[in-house]
Amino acid sequence: MNKTVVLDVVGLTAGLIGEHTPFLSSYIKHKNITNIQPVFPALTTTAQSTYLTGKLPTAHGIVGNGWYDHQECDIKFWKQSNQLVQVQKIWELAKSIDSEFTCANLFWWYNMYSSVEYSVTPRPNYLADGRKMPDCYTQPADLRDFLQQELGVFPLFQFWGPGAGIASSTWIVDASILTEKKHNPTLTLIYLPHLDYCLQKYGPDLPLIASDLRAIDREVEKLVLFYESRQAEIIILSEYAVTPVNKVVYPNRVLRNAGYLGIRNERGLELLDAGASRAFAVADHQIAHIYVNDKSVLATLKALFSFDKNIALVLDKQQQQPYGICHERSGDLVLVSASNAWFSYYFWLDDSLAPDYARTVDIFKKPGYDPVEMFMSSKIKAVFKLLQKKLGFRYVMNVIPLNSDLIKGSHGHIPDGNTARPVLISSVRQTEELIQASDIFSVIMQSLTGDKTLK
Numbered sequence: 022m023n024k025t026v027v028l029d030v031v032g033l034t035a036g037l038i039g040e041h042t043p044f045l046s047s048y049i050k051h052k053n054i055t056n057i058q059p060v061f062p063a064l065t066t067t068a069q070s071t072y073l074t075g076k077l078p079t080a081h082g083i084v085g086n087g088w089y090d091h092q093e094c095d096i097k098f099w100k101q102s103n104q105l106v107q108v109q110k111i112w113e114l115a116k117s118i119d120s121e122f123t124c125a126n127l128f129w130w131y132n133m134y135s136s137v138e139y140s141v142t143p144r145p146n147y148l149a150d151g152r153k154m155p156d157c158y159t160q161p162a163d164l165r166d167f168l169q170q171e172l173g174v175f176p177l178f179q180f181w182g183p184g185a186g187i188a189s190s191t192w193i194v195d196a197s198i199l200t201e202k203k204h205n206p207t208l209t210l211i212y213l214p215h216l217d218y219c220l221q222k223y224g225p226d227l228p229l230i231a232s233d234l235r236a237i238d239r240e241v242e243k244l245v246l247f248y249e250s251r252q253a254e255i256i257i258l259s260e261y262a263v264t265p266v267n268k269v270v271y272p273n274r275v276l277r278n279a280g281y282l283g284i285r286n287e288r289g290l291e292l293l294d295a296g297a298s299r300a301f302a303v304a305d306h307q308i309a310h311i312y313v314n315d316k317s318v319l320a321t322l323k324a325l326f327s328f329d330k331n332i333a334l335v336l337d338k339q340q341q342q343p344y345g346i347c348h349e350r351s352g353d354l355v356l357v358s359a360s361n362a363w364f365s366y367y368f369w370l371d372d373s374l375a376p377d378y379a380r381t382v383d384i385f386k387k388p389g390y391d392p393v394e395m396f397m398s399s400k401i402k403a404v405f406k407l408l409q410k411k412l413g414f415r416y417v418m419n420v421i422p423l424n425s426d427l428i429k430g431s432h433g434h435i436p437d438g439n440t441a442r443p444v445l446i447s448s449v450r451q452t453e454e455l456i457q458a459s460d461i462f463s464v465i466m467q468s469l470t471g472d473k474t475l476k
Contacts, residue, residue: 023118024253025468028208028235028244029069029129032432033259034218034441037225041237045446053108053450056442059261060458061344062308062357064434066130066259066327068458073129073210074108075462077345082107083131083307084398086390088350091310094296096303096388101142102156103135109464112137115303115469116401122469127197128212135385137332139204141168141196145177153177167203168196178215182382183397183420187236190215194240198247206471209253219391224430254468259443263430266363268331271425272302272309272356273368273388276434278413279325281318282368289375293388303352304364304389307433310352319353326354331362333434360440363431366391372423380419383460392428394421 036246038045058450060078062072062085070076078084083106087098103110112124113136125139126132134336137160144158153236155177159165167287169175172195180189190213197211219233227234248255274294276282280303283297295301299315301323311326313319321336326335334357339354341347358364366389369375378386387394445456445464455465466472 022115022122022469023471024207024251026211026244026248026253026255027465028241028255028257029210030083030200030213030216030259030263031065031212031214031239032220032263033444034225034262035295035444036395036441037227037234038215039227040419041227042232042238044238044245044386048245049446052446055347055451055463056455057258058074058455058457059436059443060160061346061435062305063082063261063436064306064308064433065260068443069129069212070131071458072104072258072260072461072465073111074106074384075111075459077352078109078346079345079457080108080351082348084346084348084351085303085310086305087305088310089303089352091349091354096295097385098387098390099130101144101382102135103131103133103473106131110135111465115208116467118470119207122208123204123206123449125197125200125206125209127200127210128193128214128309129210130212133160135160136317139164139200139206141165141193143177143199145173156317157307164203171199172196172241184397185214185218185231187215187240188208190237190240194244197244199249201248208465210247211244211271212238213238214322217318218395220430221428222395222430224245224265225263226265226357226429256465256468258444261432261443262362262436262439262441263432265429266431268359268361268362269425269428270309270331270356270358270364272304272311272326272327272364272368274370275304275313276300276322276327277323277368277370281315281322284368287376289374290376291369292376293368298463300353301362301368302356302366302389304366305433306390306392306431307360308356309356309358309389311354311362312358313353315424316353321322322352326356331359333357334358340341357434359438363433365425367423367425377419379423380421382421389426391421392431393423393425396422396424396427450461 123296124137140160146154157175219230281300282293300313336355
């Protein structure tokens with residue numbers, strides 16, 4: 022098979038390639054650039070799963086970055102087992118064609134316990150005293166030791182949170198190069214998250230994100246030049262476009278005010294009790310899944326959300342089918358925000374009663390995605406917390422503000438004619454001006470096999 026590398030430069034659009042990305046601007050002059058119609062919902066794990074399977078969420082089951090587990094009555098976000106993706110992946114098909122095929126997956130999601138030969142993914146150590154230590158998980162296990170001996174410990178706190186920045190993408194770039202030199206896989210998948218941070222914080226405002234564009238452009242250049250020297254076919258793509266937002270919708274507060282939300286008071290703070298709620302929302306960027314334990318109120322809830330001008334669509338299970346998201350994991354209702362709005366998970370009505378995790382970076386406990394984790398309420402407070410850590414004291418890094426208005430960019434909704442879209446950059450000219458997200462699977466397979474008829 023032909024050696025192929027796929028660079029996932031999150032948030033990249035044609036409109037962001039310009040004076041602040043000198044390498045990419047030059048590179049695309051000799052390549053083909055095509056817009057991608059993103060999968061719905063246009064979210065990280067959904068997009069990546071569609072690219073790697075050629076299927077929609079109704080088949081592969083990844084309806085968002087998290088969903089409600091009906092058996093455990095628990096909301097689960099950012100799980101990592103590849104077994105959650107319920108259909109065949111691209112490396113499995115490739116292996117059935119060529120027994121010598123190998124694959125390296127560097128930081129694409131659902132990267133644990135898959136059948137790729139080489140994988141690297143973030144995986145902190147949670148110690149008994151409550152500390153969270155930066156680390157990563159690899160297959161084979163000794164790849165972790167090799168990479169961290171060469172590059173230092175994976176910079177987890179620069180991968181997400183208020184310290185998120187170029188350092189994590191640089192580490193991934195360098196780890197990709199080392200993995201290639203050591204193992205020479207046939208297919209390499211590389212995830213570069215850097216633009217996601219600035220685009221959600223500031224929106225696609227070029228003056229505000231100019232330095233971030235230059236930073237990721239340098240890392241892409243490093244990878245492209247290296248893989249060109251390895252005679253690899255290079256595919257650069259992105260998952261979604263981030264659009265400007267100036268409205269926040271709080272579906273859980275709507276449900277609470279209407280008497281549907283189950284709330285527990287623990288130590289003077291409030292917790293959302295999903296299993297005890299008649300209905301609740303799992304917020305995920307511009308998508309919210311409404312899970313309804315009391316099905317008798319479903320029609321009432323649909324009408325309740327349909328009156329909000331910041332909500333573009335309210336889809337019941339039947340209406341979800343044409344959008345490819347109807348699955349046992351999807352909500353009884355799926356809300357899609359207006360293009361200038363996004364959904365916050367907040368469910369409390371008084372900030373003094375917010376749960377302790379609300380002011381921390383905690384992607385697993387929160388019943389929804391929280392982009393405000395990229396901001397810090399007080400640098401002085403953070404310094405004090407770090408001092409406590411160094412002195413060996415127990416501490417809670419509660420430095421995240423409770424202000425959803427800080428977010429200026431989001432994604433997930435269905436693009437209209439004026440909306441920017443993710444891009445595909447490769448040496449092959451596509452026959453369509455707008456390629457479907459599910460067709461990226463075929464683009465990668467065609468690069469591997471050279472068979473242009475393969476679907």
